[in-house]
Amino acid sequence: MSEKTQESVLRVDDLSIRFKTRNGSSQAVDSVSFEVARGETLAIVGESGSGKSVTCYSLLGLIPQPPGVIESGVAQFASQGQQRDLLRSDKQTLRSLLGDKIAVIFQDPMTCLNPYLTIGEQLVEPLRQHKNKSREQARQRAIELIEEVGINNAKMRFASYPHEFSGGMRQRVMIAMALITEPELLIADEPTTALDVTIQAQILDLLDELKKRRNIALIFISHDLSVVASIADRVAVMRAGEIVETGEAQQIFKQPQHPYTQQLLASVPSGPKPAQSSQVDPQTQPLLKVEHLQTVFEQGKAGLFAASPAPTIAVNDVSFELRHHEILGLVGESGSGKSTLGRSLIQLIKPTAGSVQLDGQELTQLNPKQLKPLRQRMQMIFQDPYASLNPRMTVFDTLAEPLLYHRLATRKNVTPQVLALMDDVGLAHADIRKYPHEFSGGQRQRIAIGRAIATKPELIVADEPVSALDVTIQAQILDLILSLVNKHNLSMLFISHDLSVVRYIADRVLVMHQGKLIESGDTETLWANPSEAYTQTLFAAVPQLGSH
Numbered sequence: 001m002s003e004k005t006q007e008s009v010l011r012v013d014d015l016s017i018r019f020k021t022r023n024g025s026s027q028a029v030d031s032v033s034f035e036v037a038r039g040e041t042l043a044i045v046g047e048s049g050s051g052k053s054v055t056c057y058s059l060l061g062l063i064p065q066p067p068g069v070i071e072s073g074v075a076q077f078a079s080q081g082q083q084r085d086l087l088r089s090d091k092q093t094l095r096s097l098l099g100d101k102i103a104v105i106f107q108d109p110m111t112c113l114n115p116y117l118t119i120g121e122q123l124v125e126p127l128r129q130h131k132n133k134s135r136e137q138a139r140q141r142a143i144e145l146i147e148e149v150g151i152n153n154a155k156m157r158f159a160s161y162p163h164e165f166s167g168g169m170r171q172r173v174m175i176a177m178a179l180i181t182e183p184e185l186l187i188a189d190e191p192t193t194a195l196d197v198t199i200q201a202q203i204l205d206l207l208d209e210l211k212k213r214r215n216i217a218l219i220f221i222s223h224d225l226s227v228v229a230s231i232a233d234r235v236a237v238m239r240a241g242e243i244v245e246t247g248e249a250q251q252i253f254k255q256p257q258h259p260y261t262q263q264l265l266a267s268v269p270s271g272p273k274p275a276q277s278s279q280v281d282p283q284t285q286p287l288l289k290v291e292h293l294q295t296v297f298e299q300g301k302a303g304l305f306a307a308s309p310a311p312t313i314a315v316n317d318v319s320f321e322l323r324h325h326e327i328l329g330l331v332g333e334s335g336s337g338k339s340t341l342g343r344s345l346i347q348l349i350k351p352t353a354g355s356v357q358l359d360g361q362e363l364t365q366l367n368p369k370q371l372k373p374l375r376q377r378m379q380m381i382f383q384d385p386y387a388s389l390n391p392r393m394t395v396f397d398t399l400a401e402p403l404l405y406h407r408l409a410t411r412k413n414v415t416p417q418v419l420a421l422m423d424d425v426g427l428a429h430a431d432i433r434k435y436p437h438e439f440s441g442g443q444r445q446r447i448a449i450g451r452a453i454a455t456k457p458e459l460i461v462a463d464e465p466v467s468a469l470d471v472t473i474q475a476q477i478l479d480l481i482l483s484l485v486n487k488h489n490l491s492m493l494f495i496s497h498d499l500s501v502v503r504y505i506a507d508r509v510l511v512m513h514q515g516k517l518i519e520s521g522d523t524e525t526l527w528a529n530p531s532e533a534y535t536q537t538l539f540a541a542v543p544q545l546g547s548h
Helices: 052-059 091-097 119-130 135-148 167-179 197-214 225-231 249-254 259-267 338-345 368-374 395-405 414-424 441-453 471-488 499-505 523-528 533-540
Strands: 008-021 024-037 041-045 068-079 082-085 102-105 185-189 217-222 234-239 242-248 288-297 312-322 327-331 353-358 378-381 459-463 491-495 508-513 516-522
Touching: 008 052, 008 217, 024 041, 024 052, 024 068, 024 217, 024 234, 024 242, 041 052, 041 197, 041 225, 052 068, 052 185, 052 217, 102 167, 119 135, 119 167, 135 167, 167 185, 167 197, 185 197, 197 217, 197 225, 197 533, 217 225, 225 249, 234 249, 234 259, 242 249, 242 259, 259 471, 288 338, 312 338, 312 516, 327 338, 327 471, 327 499, 338 378, 338 459, 338 491, 378 441, 395 414, 395 441, 414 441, 441 459, 441 471, 471 491, 471 499, 499 523, 508 523, 508 533, 516 523, 516 533
Parallel strands: 041 217, 041 234, 102 185, 185 217, 327 491, 327 508, 378 459, 459 491
Antiparallel strands: 008 024, 008 068, 068 082, 234 242, 288 312, 288 353, 508 516
């Protein structure tokens, strides 16, 4: 735990920011004050829209002005005996500081990485720009850092482009870019949201180790309180643009004073699934029976002077059953085949071999026309709601479409059903004519969940359905899923890399690694006594409240 005796690297006083829009002005940040010292981690926590990111981005000139207006505030940055007010520094000064003395790990790596440049070129640039390194020196340091953030085959990956990486790997590249100049102040905006628990643990350890070794100040923005508990020295809790509580991390987590902080902590999923009035149906025939399923991706044709690339076996000889009224958790790291398995089950991807039976009916032999009537009975909640929602369709159109397509409603009587779905997933009726881009990420995920439950399906494949949500909204959605499973006798395959969420919601758990199911069992039995080394590593990496 860091002692507050070191000098402050950054001290912010009375920061207020307002955004002017066509609908009037809104107060995004209201009289915010905080400081962070060398060798210290200050976590800023709160829900989406609370002002966490705007607060930090405004210090670096990264919010557009207009519509943003910095109404008041001072932000003193101390470096090499020199004090600068960041809010009153010109663009050239900020540009020289940003990427050298101050670095940022942004939340969405795909929008921050240049798709036209290799990863290596983007890592080398700040060293060449700010540290006057030779190209070879910069290249060697970049390769070291690629390895340090957990990317294999660093020399080969140096020449790869962003689109050739998974979401989690792109986030690791962003972290490497931020760390490469060894800054004095590092601002990390949700840096581990896209990462698996094992990689997340590595990255948190890396950030903590770098902070201590280089004596840098770290501002860690997050809505994941378990992650914050594992890394933060002090915590500032934001709500509606204000800091409502601040203090030592242990004190905040053990004895929160503000009702909002207490609500946030109460929303973190912990422990086993809540007791339910109705249980899994023990009838003999399962709803879904999967036998020896295999899904293989071909890697393209051979070149003139090159052999054909080896095919990728994404799902390798997988067998399991999903019972009526059961939530089956599926866990594993990125690239383990979880999402491919989910899509193969409902025939969005055609399996290469094996059998998938829904209530005894074989799905793998059906053509698209034969599958159409079965689509009502099986639905999917996708991982990225922005990609899965049609940007040209309003909320009303999105939720009405499956009801009209499957003739569960007519144009005349569909509106009440759409409004009922919006109630189910916590969307305001006033938003019924809005488009996806007008919502936050969490709200878009709720639209996607509403669309999936519209037809009252028997089977839902949920692919990371709460990964984009704040803890309070996540808790609401998890409880909603549990209530819907009870109310409509749903069965669900719940795919996630958040093991605390899976423990909270699943009756049984499947563990997937490199395309194979390596372990399965009742949730609490598996939690208490995982037999496989890989499962033990996964569970050990789960961050816990009060772990710091």
